[in-house]
Amino acid sequence: MHSGAAGVPAEVAESAAPRRAFCARCLRAQVACICQWITPLQSSVELLILQHPLEVGNAKNSARLLHLSVQPSTMVVGETFDAAALTALLEAGGRTPLLLYPDTPGDRSLGIAPPPACDAALLDDPARLRLVIVDATWRKSRKMLYLNPALQTLPRFALRAMPPSHYRIRKAHAPDQLSTLEAAAYALMQLDAAPAHWQALLAAFDGFVGQQLRYVPA
Ligand SMILES: [Zn+2]
Numbered sequence: 001m002h003s004g005a006a007g008v009p010a011e012v013a014e015s016a017a018p019r020r021a022f023c024a025r026c027l028r029a030q031v032a033c034i035c036q037w038i039t040p041l042q043s044s045v046e047l048l049i050l051q052h053p054l055e056v057g058n059a060k061n062s063a064r065l066l067h068l069s070v071q072p073s074t075m076v077v078g079e080t081f082d083a084a085a086l087t088a089l090l091e092a093g094g095r096t097p098l099l100l101y102p103d104t105p106g107d108r109s110l111g112i113a114p115p116p117a118c119d120a121a122l123l124d125d126p127a128r129l130r131l132v133i134v135d136a137t138w139r140k141s142r143k144m145l146y147l148n149p150a151l152q153t154l155p156r157f158a159l160r161a162m163p164p165s166h167y168r169i170r171k172a173h174a175p176d177q178l179s180t181l182e183a184a185a186y187a188l189m190q191l192d193a194a195p196a197h198w199q200a201l202l203a204a205f206d207g208f209v210g211q212q213l214r215y216v217p218a
Contacts, residue, residue, distance in 0.1 A: 026064060034211065037204040038068045044126035045191050047073040047184065048089055048097070050081070050151075052136035052144060059215070062181035063135035065208055069201055070184070079140075080147045087150055095130040096122055099154040100187050101141070112145050118155035126192050131157070135180045159186050181205050 023033040047070050055061045056077055067075040074089065090097040098118070108114055122128065132154060134141040145151050159178075178186070185202050189195040 026068065028059070032059065032211075032215070034065055034208055035068075037065060037208045037211070039200045039204045041070055041197065041201055043070050043072065043188060043192055045129045045131050045188060046093070046095055048130055048132045049073065049075040049180075050132065050134050050144065051075060051077045052079055052134075052140045053077055054137075054140065055135050060212055061135070062179045062205060062208065063133070065204065066133075066181040066184050066201075069204060070188075079144060083148075083150060086148060090130065090132065090150060090154070092130075094128075096128055097130045097132050097154050098122070098191075099132045099134075099151060099156045100159075100183060101134065101145075101156045102158040103156060104142075107142060107145070110142065110146060112142065113149070113152040115152065115154065115156045118157065122155075123157075123191060129191060131184070131187060131191065133180060133184055138177070157187060157191070159183060160190070179205070181208075 021030040022028065023030055023035060026034045026038075028034060047067070049063050049067055051061075051063050055063065063075065067073045074092075076089065099115070101115075103115070104112075105114070132151070134144055134151070136144055182202065182205060185198050185205070188201075189198045192198070
């Protein structure tokens with residue numbers, strides 16, 4: 001496990017004469033820097049983003065923009081996490097972790113334990129909450145749940161009344177599948193007291209998507 005911030009591209013770290021300049025903040029090539037879309041937003045709910053390694057170099061990935069926008073937020077990269085280190089991340093500061101994930105009864109046959117019930121009173125106190133977000137494809141996210149039993153012990157928060165996705169880049173497996181940033185934004189609208197506050201995050205996401213589309217051949 002390592003911090004996403006430490007993921008300096010090898011090209012920069014090892015080459016005496018780098019061919020491309022990288023932005024140290026968003027870790028993208030300078031020409032594709034997305035930092036203009038970062039809108040710092042304070043959150044009562046703290047974020048913990050667990051990013052699958054295959055998402056790190058994915059230009060369409062929105063998790064780093066989410067991480068750079070929402071404060072407080074922690075982002076780590078890995079598939080199987082050290083159990084003690086993961087528990088420390090989940091419980092840091094005495095907050096209660098809540099997994100942003102739908103209830104998936106079918107996963108029990110895959111060896112994934114059913115989640116405990118979510119205490120409704122918990123949802124009324126965002127300052128006590130840590131929203132745990134798995135940034136991976138659907139298939140890889142299930143693998144991460146399977147490989148990290150601590151994630152199976154978390155109560156889950158499932159989005160209700162899914163709004164139409166703004167996401168126009170990556171073809172989703174389901175029509176209403178949201179990007180990581182959008183899912184987090186809609187969850188924060190429900191968990192945090194001020195939904196209007198989070199519109200700025202979706203507006204930033206639209207700018208990000210527009211920038212990505214300029215790199216995609218028509
Ligand atoms: Zn940047």
